[in-house]
Amino acid sequence: MYVKDFKWEKDITVKKLVDNMGQLGYQSVQLAKASEVIIKMKKNSAKTYLTFTSNMVSCGLRGFFAQLVKLKVADVLVTTVGGIEEDIMKSLGEKFSIGNFSADDVELHERGINRVGNVFIKNESYMKLEDWMNPVLTKLYQKQKRWTPSKLFKEIGLLLEDDSSILYQAAKNDVPIFCPAITDGSFGFHLYLFQQKHKDFIVDVVADFGNILFTSNHDEKKAVISLGGSISKHHAILSTLLNGGASYAVYMTTAHKTSGSMSGATTNEAKSWGKVKDESDVATVHGDVTITFPLAMIKALEVFEEEGLLPFGGDNNE
Amino acid sequence: MYVKDFKWEKDITVKKLVDNMGQLGYQSVQLAKASEVIIKMKKNSAKTYLTFTSNMVSCGLRGFFAQLVKLKVADVLVTTVGGIEEDIMKSLGEKFSIGNFSADDVELHERGINRVGNVFIKNESYMKLEDWMNPVLTKLYQKQKRWTPSKLFKEIGLLLEDDSSILYQAAKNDVPIFCPAITDGSFGFHLYLFQQKHKDFIVDVVADFGNILFTSNHDEKKAVISLGGSISKHHAILSTLLNGGASYAVYMTTAHKTSGSMSGATTNEAKSWGKVKDESDVATVHGDVTITFPLAMIKALEVFEEEGLLPFGGDNNE
Amino acid sequence: MYVKDFKWEKDITVKKLVDNMGQLGYQSVQLAKASEVIIKMKKNSAKTYLTFTSNMVSCGLRGFFAQLVKLKVADVLVTTVGGIEEDIMKSLGEKFSIGNFSADDVELHERGINRVGNVFIKNESYMKLEDWMNPVLTKLYQKQKRWTPSKLFKEIGLLLEDDSSILYQAAKNDVPIFCPAITDGSFGFHLYLFQQKHKDFIVDVVADFGNILFTSNHDEKKAVISLGGSISKHHAILSTLLNGGASYAVYMTTAHKTSGSMSGATTNEAKSWGKVKDESDVATVHGDVTITFPLAMIKALEVFEEEGLLPFGGDNNE
């Protein structure tokens, strides 16, 4: 394929831009390829695992993830527990602000503000979460003593009734959410405090490993879309691997492979899983996910919509 | 400003997406800010220096750079000589292809193909450049013996008559192109071979330093848009600095400040120039320029077009 | 402090080199600062949390981590479960090889080799782990039905009797190992298979959150040395934060703060914890941990040894 000189045209849509990116070098063509791989996932009815880290929820991609669940584009979610917390906080009406990467951290601390890059979260938002969590845990504990994380999130999701909530949409659409490190956040602290009062309260992470394994089987096609690295990426890869490997994989990350980290591991690895045989079925895109993911996914959504692959004709208001 | 959950809407335009990015965290909001700074440059009639490295010409941003010159958005260009060569090759009909970052380099060499990331350039393209250069240099030498690089590029540009050519559009629109390392490429090799036959042929880089200094003065507002690093970035900053400093600066790069390189230097430095006083007048965006630059610039172009700030109503076909 | 021109001297030691780095710019001086912060941790008897990701165990830093536990330099460990698995495999006699980042992944798969960057792990190593795990889990289950991860690792560690093993040294020296995502690896798969046969087998991650909280208290000084990012970094920061914040922090990472990820979060954040007040008590070093960590830590160890701060005079053979 030849490089084609890009030119702006008035009112250019995102879809048109991503089409053009397919003939631009470096990460542009990678992004356009990622979009094509996502389209293949859907057209080939692959079970699709979407993974993201909590910072992507805080920054405002939350609504997009919820929308993707609603539109049946993501079948299984894997994330870190911070993402669960922030999704709940937002459903409770809390707002995060956009600040500055080089804000004065000592001053922020004095003002009770927590910084995640250039996103600010108030202490009060954490307190509101705490206040809400306690009665919810009590009610759930009355139902049963032993919970898997995914079952907990489903029950919580049903309580939220917020169209933009990941947990709510997931619960409503029977999309399980896995979180292999459920205690690694203030959520974990609340679980701990609750267990202090109820020694027989158990969060069974081992059983949830079985649950993620049973989200797919050897015979069906599987696909992974991983945003960022961490255990959310690793867990989705691991569970599809144990079921024979993913057929499609898109990794979007700022990390590089040179330090041997999971965050920087490329989709070439996917080929070593033994399922992915064709170069055209995997794509790694280097760059900030807040920019690359909307671009690649919007192109795919527009195609799905044109081809009638979305529920309710893609109408977000149902 | 609050984070706003992003959601896809059918047929979303690039402008709309970048508007949304203004309320997304991390590099999204940085990109939206960069777009705002570019809009300010134009509205405040700042003399705008656009810098890029040669790989951005090879990858297909060439047509966009040419268009920006035509639309009077860039007033001065600074680049590395590879960008000059590839612009000419393309005007001579050569095509580059999109390949693979992990192509077999030994095999490529045997096939006479040169790799720039995932962009491939054939040896023949370089030979075509060579064949074309010789008579052109002879003709120019007959005019005068001592040339500055910017004067050379202008004469060459006028010969190209290719609407998508950076050199052609620059020559036609009186936008000077500076290239402080004119010998660092096959272009330099041809100059050297020519000088071997014509000892009094001189390329006067010192005089061109004066020329870039006189592209602006202390009293007018100056702006820098730097894509990537290298001497093209440094040269634009240096020359605006010697004229009192830029009022606006947008840096787009994959490099980070942690190694003290010019590529990774941030716009915070711009504040140390003594002219930029307001946070809202500078923006650094981390990411691949083939993705971030079209996004930020398209948003600005749409605004310019709406507000009648483009020549011929922004009509590319004049 | 002035920059001092570096010069090589014959037989230069690592300690001398790191001393020199204190007067070299960019990441050199950051590394030298990190070394000073580590020295302060020890001299001020801070409880020290060392966190690392599994790839650092695979690559060969395993022996160094074990040594640091033995030398009473690390008081609490936090890691991902892959690091646990690979530590056991090595104690069982398995060897990993050094390969190539651009190895042919399809071919590797056919040969039963798994790639982690440029480190190769054979399928057989995983099978050996599996064979060893089953009887161990059975024996532990006979002791009790409900285990925290840290208690499990301690029992396993005592079985290994390998001086270079992290688990063995930790168990022997009463250094707890925390792993908030214990199911995210083949270890988790074995736990799951075991639980299928023994429904009342429980891994209690919630109780372990209490355990990490009780490794320190508000009144004592706390310190964090984080290698790489992921939940291991986050978990140590979170648990020291809930006890009033760390007084000292060293982060070593290849990630940058620009994408808002935990991996790239800097020690400036540590100041927002409210405990770290002095610039000289935190340091972030950008670079591959396999290079930066040995350098910074060796300098500290040499100082500890000189000042009699190591047990058995630092004699590794006791």
Add this chain to the structure above:
Amino acid sequence: MYVKDFKWEKDITVKKLVDNMGQLGYQSVQLAKASEVIIKMKKNSAKTYLTFTSNMVSCGLRGFFAQLVKLKVADVLVTTVGGIEEDIMKSLGEKFSIGNFSADDVELHERGINRVGNVFIKNESYMKLEDWMNPVLTKLYQKQKRWTPSKLFKEIGLLLEDDSSILYQAAKNDVPIFCPAITDGSFGFHLYLFQQKHKDFIVDVVADFGNILFTSNHDEKKAVISLGGSISKHHAILSTLLNGGASYAVYMTTAHKTSGSMSGATTNEAKSWGKVKDESDVATVHGDVTITFPLAMIKALEVFEEEGLLPFGGDNNE
């Protein structure tokens, strides 16, 4: 080769550490390989091109570069003009300081301080350079009107008489210094001001391209050690390529190949030059050069010294 668990031993030397790195994964083994490639360069009497950017001179590697010239390890130097300026300033007694990456740039500006990452350079140092340059240029102009950059630097070097000066050692040891963008710095500004008064003063960059071409020929072995990217890296690669390609190549950089930049281009490319056939003759190391270069080079110097390959037995005091 198997991974070997690293352990600290008291008084460990840099050579021993780098030996150990040869059995550690990720960038450690890359660094150890780079050291081996540098050793091969010397043992096979390859003409060695050392390239670096100006920030590496400012940060304190200047003395090391000068030492490498003196020890006949580098045969040709390529750099950016900032490195020339700062080498002279230091020879004139100016000192740079080590500051902070996040210093207040507005305040620095008011105090007349220029920031390069975490290295600070005073305005006075630039003024001192200016005062010294003028009479020197006058004297040189009296000798001849037309100068190549490399000839200029040689004359200047002879005037400096400073053992730690790159220009002085290069002049004394007949090692040419090339700088394809000689005007891109305050040096260029002084050349320009001088030319204003002496219109026939010419800096002939085209002739210097011939000079770098004649530093080697097709028949001899050539080697490139590139620190950072920019035109210094490109120029060395280009000139060895035109002479048939380098046999050995070591690239040390913080940039990655994913954006198609010269800074991030890997030594795999070197294979496409057609000369490098063996994996063991090239190495790319990702990381901050202030850390990686001293390590790899010291190991090589210790080997050279042991094997009697250094002049005056490696005695720095001659």
